[in-house]
Every structure is written in C-alpha cells, then in structure tokens.
Amino acid sequence: MIRPAGEHGLLVETGSLEMSHRLDAALRDAPPGGVVEIVPGPETVLVVAPGADRERLRARLASLAEDVREGAGPAAREGRVVTIPVVYDGADLESVARLAGIPVDEVISRHTGRELTVGWLGFAPGFAYLTGLDPVLRTPRLETPRTSVPAGSVAVAGPYSAVYPSASPGGWRLLGRTSTRVWDVTADPPALLLPGVRVRFERVSGA
C-alpha cells in the first residue's frame, strides 16, 4: 500500500526491513525525477518529491515495490562489514547482565558474537539502529534517561544496539565505548553506518 504523506510525500509500505532496504537501494540506483528525500524505516520507505507528478511517481513506486518483492533490482545496497572495536566498561553492563540473567562476560560474548545490520537511522544525525541483536540481550530502556551520553558510547535497548554518534541525552543501556567515529560532518557521507551495512563488534582492552 502507498499512503499519502502530505502534498509532496508518499509512504510506501514494504512490510519488512529487508524490503525497505531493497526498495531504498532501487530508488537510490535510479531516483525518479524530483525526489529530494528517500527515508527507509523498518516497514516503510518515505519518498518526498516536491517537483514530481504525484500520480506518475505513485505508479513508479508501485512497480518498483513489486519488482523488489519479486527479487529483481539491486540487492540491499551495502554489503560492507564494519568492525567496531569496543572497550566493554559501560555503566550498564552489570544491569544488562542482571536483567538477562547471565554473567557480564557472556553479555560481551553475545554482543560480539553476531553480525548486526544497520536497519535505519534516526533519533540523531548518524544514529543507526542495529538489528539482529542476540535476543538474550534485549532489555528495556532506562526508566530515567541520562541527560548526556558521550559520543562513541555502545549501547542496547529493546531489540537494537547502537553507537552514539555525538554526545546527547539517551536512555539506552551502555555496554562500552568505541574510538570509531560513526559521524563526521566533514566526511562524505557523514555517517559511517548506512542502511544495510553489516556491523561486527570486537572486544578490545581499554586504555
């Protein structure tokens, strides 16, 4: 289903993150005329095109969505694997271990043991929601968010993990920190973690 989102936007329901990535990739491969924003989400892709003929764009999106459902078009855009070194000394390591009912070392081995995938970005510039977290590590957000979480903090909340791209308030549980910069306004693109990129956390000893 394609829903209107104002005069210039169309929200395509993809039904899954995988289909969102495929449609996002297909749209970036050959953007229809007038498209300004393509915003993938877990079950949708928002397309904003102030200059476009709406009905033509709707028809084009419907046919692209059909193509990617049938497996045509480019694969999910990013096949890259980014390794992120983490010093596991986060303030919430103990509480995550307690909530999960496992020792701290197992929290770390489960966090490093799986390859995660960037689902989408939101909340803050460069803030990537990483999917594929070991279900044992699913914990609720802090009841009272911290007023400031340092840039480079590696955290979990619900079914996601993330690296804080810059200092900001935050309610995710902190497992550790990385020296990898995931956000740099002077880089092109400024975000290291783009939708579809695969991520592996690696334990390193702290300084």
Next chain:
Amino acid sequence: MIEVVAPGPYATVQDLGRPGLAHLGVPCSGAADAPGLRLANRLVGNPEGLAAVELTYGTARLRFLDGAWVALAGAPVTSEAGMGAPFWVPAGGELRFGPPAWGLRTYVAVRGGIAVEPVLGSRSTDSLSGLGPEPLRAGTLLPVGPPQGEIATDLAPPPPPRPAVLRLVPGPRDDWFVPGAPAALCARPYRVTQDSNRVGVRLRGPELVRARQGELPSEGMVLGAVQVPPSGQPIVFLADHPPTGGYPVIAVVRDADIPVAAQLRPGDEVRFTLRSHH
C-alpha cells in the same frame, strides 16, 4: 560584520536547511517561514537561499560594524528599517526591533548574506540536533558575505495576517484513529501552547482518540505532519522536526499553510480544515 547586542527571546541564523539527508537522521531545518526568508533575501538582491537572521518575537538589537543593506520580512516588527523594503544601515548603525504586531518570526536579511561557516551545506541552526551555529547571544559576531547580483527596485509591504487556518491532506495514518477523529480535529479551534518551538507547534484542544493501540514502527516524517502522541494532543511539525518518528500522523498541513503555522504564537487559536479552499 554584525554584532548581536541583544538576541531577543530566541534568534538564529537560517537559510533553506539541509534537505536530502533525512535518511542519515539529519533534520531539514532552515527558515521556519521559508517564504519570509526568500522575500527578505530578494529585497536586498540576494539569492533566495542565503542565510539571514530569524528573530523570534522581535525585541532584538543588531549593530552593523560595516554599512549594509538590510531588509525585513515575516512577522512585522517596528525598527529604524521598516518592513518590506531595502534599507541602508551606515557603519556603526544599530537596528532595534520591537515585538511583532502579529506573528512570531521575522527575517533580517543582509546584502551578501550571513557568512558563518556552513555545516553539511547549510548555515542553519538546527535546534533539534545541534548542527550549525549556536543560537545568537549578546556579543555574537556575524560575518557578512560579498554582495551578489543587483538590488532591483522592490517593495513588499507586509501583508495583513493570514487567517489561522491550516488546510490538511489526510493521512498517512488516519486509520490509526477512531472514524470521528479527523472531524474532531477540524471541529473546534486548538490553542498553541508555550512549549512550541522550531521543532513543532504544540496544541491543546479536542483529544484525538486512537482506534489502534500498540506502537507504530518508526517511519519517515514530513514537514507539516500533524503527529499525535499518546496524550491525543496534536503537534504540527516545523523545520527542525525529527526525520523519523513513531507516533501516528493523522494528516499533513498543506505546503502553502506552513508559513501560517510557523507564525503562530503561544496562546493563539488555530483551526484545521480538510477542505482545500477557505
């Protein structure tokens, strides 16, 4: 160079923002009343997208260390310069702005544009993400760029205030609400609350009742979206709105009425309509 003597309640540098980066979590930002910014720029011969000062509720003072052509548009404020026509401020001159007669945001364009360092292609202060320059403070120095183009003889007297009516396009998530919700949204006026800002106009009025519980998976948000948090009290998204969100959007304000929303003051009443003309 321009010295901010007093910024008033809130003042920032704004251009047309950072479109095209929403998928990286970057809000568009830019002038809340974009046509106001464009007009102020045209009046001093600037390209429409150069950076200018966006005053919130006037009452600011700016000192011009070098002589400059300036023009004001948006909410009409009293000052030495008057509204809607290019005005020469001599070196050392100061402009003292009163509160607006109506509206909230006034654009002070300077020939050559405000030339602070751009971030991701824009000089706008993004109040949500913190990208761009800090909001203006007493003592902030603003560099001015080299003039481009010519000042055409131009005059744009401030128009009377537009009626506080926002025309809507239904959806994308109107089906998350009870069938009577769009009618409830349009039936009676809402009042603008004090916690409104460049992210959104927060409203108090008839509660919009959901038909579905549970969480909407995060999805892309557009300018003008009328987002409804669990309180049932709507928020109209302005320039610094988050690029994604998890509360359902019942309807979206038409493009032509975004400047009306951007000029609403706390305490103002505003109506919504689903008809395309009023």
